[in-house]
Amino acid sequence: MLTEVTAVRYVTPLREGGSLPGVVEAADSDGVNATYVMKFTGAGQGRKTLVAEVICGELARRLGLRMPRLVQILLDPVIGLGEPDQEVQELLKSSGGLNLGMDFLSGALGFDPLAYGVDPAEAGRVVWFDALINNVDRSWRNPNLLLWQGDLWLIDHGASMIWHHNWRTAGTAAAKPYDASDHVLAPFGPDVASAAAELAPLVTEELLTEVTAQVPDAWLVDEPGFEDPDDVRRAYVAALLPRAKTIHDRIALGEPRPKGATK
Known part of the structure; x- marks a missing residue:
């Protein structure tokens, strides 16, 4: 299970994130x-x-991708009483108990593909990983990559594994291809084949079981159609395991879609 820490002070909101x-x-x-x-x-x-953040973030780390350390943060809602911003105060009040934390990389910069080059091997690993988890949120519009101490770091995987929002269609959804045309690293010639040869064999049932075990039970209870949190964890394993073996053959790396295009 992720390390548990206790919030002692709220510092500032990050308003560039949709979830504040x-x-x-x-x-x-x-x-x-x-x-x-x-x-x-x-x-x-x-x-x-938060479940997606944990599973994808911990999986990325175990596959050798740079991902800030994740922790569980225990929050006492009283910490929000002195916040002058009403939106922040309400968010803190409604989030008592366990929340998710990620190491703050002081001095990190947002990735700019026009200012920083990425070699095809590293680009391939990131694109393959995003295809595995069906990450729709690493586009040139919103890279969700940081540069810290000269290296590329992955953040923000909450929009991944979209199939877990409708488990009845998870099998079909998890089998779909991955359109990487708009991926922020697509222009760097990602070597997806080499990435698949390196990473796919590492994605075993044992590894996925270990990763899903990091998710707190409190975030998995009462999931419709499942008996208990472990039953939900097995569903994530069942979706990701076969996808890892074949997704490299179903990654589309075409020209980026024009701004405003939806298909």
Whole structure:
């Protein structure tokens, strides 16, 4: 299970995120404080966004991709009483209990494909991984990549695995191709074949079971159609395991769609 820390101070909102994540200071069990980007259970996107963040983020790390460390943040709603911003105060009040935190990479810059080059091997690994998790949120419009200490880091996977919003069609949805035409790394000639040869064999049932075990039970309980949190975890494994073996053959890397185009 992810390390649990306790929020001690709300620092500032990050308004570029649709779910209004915030920077918080939190203490671990030894009383050591650190700074995190916190995503809230009370945000409009709901707990499945946090589930996707955990599964995809922890899977990325185990596959050797750079991903800030994730933690569980225990939040006492009283921390929001002194917040002058009414929207922030309501979000904090509605998010008591466990929330998700990501290490704050101080000094990190947003990735700009016009200013920073990525070699085909690294681009291929990221594109293959995004295809595996069906990440629709790594486009040139919204890269969700950071540059920190000269390296590329992956963030924000809440919009991935869209099939978990309708489990009845998960099998069909998880078998669909991945359109990478608008992927922010598409212009760098991603070597998807080499990435698949390297990474696909690593995506085993054991690895996926380990990754899904990191999701707190509280975010999986009462899922319609499932007996218990472990039953939900098995559904994620069942969706991702076969996809890892074949998705490289179904990645479309064509020309980016024109602005305003929907198909």
